Amino acid sequence: MTQHSIKTPLESVFDFDYSVRFPQLDRLYENAKRDQWNVSTAVNWDRPISGPPLNMNLMPICQTQVYRSLSQARQDLLGRKFAAWRLSQFLHGEQGALMVAAQLVDAAPDLDAKMCAAAQVMDEARHVEAFRKYITKLDRIYPIDPTLDRLLRAVMAHERWEPKYTGMQIITEGLAIAAFRFMHAQTGDELLKELLEYIMKDEARHVGFGMLALRDAVRKLSPTERKALEDFAFAACDMTITKVTDGVPRDGFLSYHQVFDEMEIPIGRMREEMRENQGWKDAERAMEKQFNSMLFVDTLIPCLRQLELLNTRTQPWYEQLGVLALAA
Numbered sequence: 001m002t003q004h005s006i007k008t009p010l011e012s013v014f015d016f017d018y019s020v021r022f023p024q025l026d027r028l029y030e031n032a033k034r035d036q037w038n039v040s041t042a043v044n045w046d047r048p049i050s051g052p053p054l055n056m057n058l059m060p061i062c063q064t065q066v067y068r069s070l071s072q073a074r075q076d077l078l079g080r081k082f083a084a085w086r087l088s089q090f091l092h093g094e095q096g097a098l099m100v101a102a103q104l105v106d107a108a109p110d111l112d113a114k115m116c117a118a119a120q121v122m123d124e125a126r127h128v129e130a131f132r133k134y135i136t137k138l139d140r141i142y143p144i145d146p147t148l149d150r151l152l153r154a155v156m157a158h159e160r161w162e163p164k165y166t167g168m169q170i171i172t173e174g175l176a177i178a179a180f181r182f183m184h185a186q187t188g189d190e191l192l193k194e195l196l197e198y199i200m201k202d203e204a205r206h207v208g209f210g211m212l213a214l215r216d217a218v219r220k221l222s223p224t225e226r227k228a229l230e231d232f233a234f235a236a237c238d239m240t241i242t243k244v245t246d247g248v249p250r251d252g253f254l255s256y257h258q259v260f261d262e263m264e265i266p267i268g269r270m271r272e273e274m275r276e277n278q279g280w281k282d283a284e285r286a287m288e289k290q291f292n293s294m295l296f297v298d299t300l301i302p303c304l305r306q307l308e309l310l311n312t313r314t315q316p317w318y319e320q321l322g323v324l325a326l327a328a
């Protein structure tokens with residue numbers, strides 16, 4: 001069974017005021033039309049993968065004896081499969097974004113926002129196309145990670161449009177941008193680099209759209225609705241962060257284990273080796289910190305502050321999560 005349904009009690013809103021009331025959104029819509037690109041022709045798909053899609057040497061787990069005892073061919077295959085797993089999560093996220101953008105066309109109360117969301121629907125379909133095509137060239141598509149699945153379902157099933165905007169346009173898009181930048185910096189394959197550059201340009205527009213549409217909306221919420229939105233934003237942030245304790249990652253996106261299991265490489269033994277080496281544990285923590293800093297310091301914290309969802313009431317939660325210290 002490849003189809004999974006989610007009940008979404010969404011209110012569809014007509015807007016019969018056809019004047020442009022939000023010129024900034026109108027400009028964003030113009031940019032979206034101008035910046036359309038075609039996955040089939042923008043890049044040359046005929047060329048072979050030009051380098052390792054992911055630099056596994058950067059991963060502390062690949063310093064272990066278990067990893068080093070693998071043949072070069074097995075190491076290369078693991079690298080390809082690991083990249084395919086990570087890109088598969090991007091792909092599932094893109095399908096989620098496609099569906100949520102379509103929901104926003106329906107539920108956003110203002111026509112200018114509906115039109116921006118409609119342009120985004122096409123962008124997200126293009127991203128699905130790009131990742132699907134690239135992953136199948138590389139290896140195979142892996143199932144959705146349970147954490148990502150929970151996040152997407154929470155956003156999709158919400159009956160209000162403001163949490164959808166916050167969950168998708170700010171938090172999930174922010175996560176996507178950080179993950180794409182991270183992968184872009186690591187990949188040795190030119191085709192993947194080019195694709196990510198095209199996609200990141202679209203995604204930056206989507207965060208801009210979310211911020212513009214939400215700014216006024218948040219101010220108009222009743223105190224109870226506002227609190228609920230603050231709670232939702234924090235819960236979504238909490239879900240996306242990976243915590244590493246004693247060299248073992250917990251929470252976050254951990255289903256990559258299936259790649260090791262599939263190749264019968266004992267990930268448990270690798271982790272045991274890791275636990276005994278302070279240097280590797282520190283390196284892994286440093287890597288998580290670098291990613292979380294890209295996600296929270298560069299993207300999420302400024303957006304949440306601007307929207308006043310990070311405020312005196314919610315600040316202690318973010319402090320406890322450790323993301324405000326990253327910015328210090």
Ligand SMILES: [Fe+2]
Nearest residue numbers: 094097124127
């Ligand atoms: Fe996207």
Ligand SMILES: [Fe+2]
Nearest residue numbers: 097173203206
């Ligand atoms: Fe997007």
